[in-house]
Amino acid sequence: MNKNFELGDIVKMKKQHPCGINAWKxxxxxxxxxxxxxxxxxxxxxxxxxxxxxxxxIIESNSVNE
Structure with missing residues (x-):
């Protein structure tokens, strides 16, 4: 699994937040x-x-170097 996260990336966590969303920035x-x-x-x-x-x-990457 790719663990190379950067500032601004949207990531999926193991547990979802009580508000029901599983995506975090x-x-x-x-x-x-x-x-x-x-x-x-x-x-x-x-x-x-x-x-x-x-x-x-990583759900959405914020990479500008690609």
Whole structure:
């Protein structure tokens, strides 16, 4: 599985948010990763290891180098 995520990517997580949406936008990358629910706008911060473990895949990539 491709775990090469970038700032601005829309990713699918293992569990969906209580609002019913399973898509999250990556808004900060560092030792921690901050993601924002694309449905209700709730922001969650996870450790990088927890994020990489729970991320199922990239729905929409924000790559400009391709």
């Amino acid at each position: 990556v808004i900060r990358i560092g030792a921690d990763v901050k993601i924002k629910c694309t449905g209700c706008g709730r922001i969650v911060m996870l450790t990088r290891s927890k994020f990489e473990k729970d991320m199922k895949g």
